Amino acid sequence: LVKYLFGTYKIKYHVHGLAHESVEIDFTPPYKRISLLNALEEALGKEDKFPLASELTTDINKANKFFDNLCKKHHxxxxxPRTTDKLIDKVIII
Structure with missing residues (x-):
């Protein structure tokens, strides 16, 4: 999509507005695949120890409670409804 819209895989993005310096974002494939849970745990720091992915997928109540608490902790x-999917979407923006 980026290549189609801009004719290149690299675009300039003005994080703080046009008056400030831009950063280059490179969308050149192939894309690095990452584990969502591992990336969230790394981004939030080691104080937010995530349960094993297998625990979260087999016990939906545990998953919902974990992500609900994570949202509350980070305000x-x-x-x-505070569904697990919705909570995960919110946690990603922390």
Whole structure:
């Protein structure tokens, strides 16, 4: 999509507005594949120890409670219904 829209895989993005310096974002494939849970755990620091992925996928209540607590801890608002999917979406923006 980036290549189609801009004619290149590399685009300039003005994080702080056009008056400030831009950063280059490179969308050149192939893309690095990452584990969502590992990336979140790494980004949030070691104080937020994530359960094993197998525990979160086999016990939906545990997953919901874990991500609900994570949102509360980091003051991330999430409207009702606070489904696990919705909580994960909110945690990603921390």
């Amino acid at each position: 991330v608002e999430c409207t009702h």
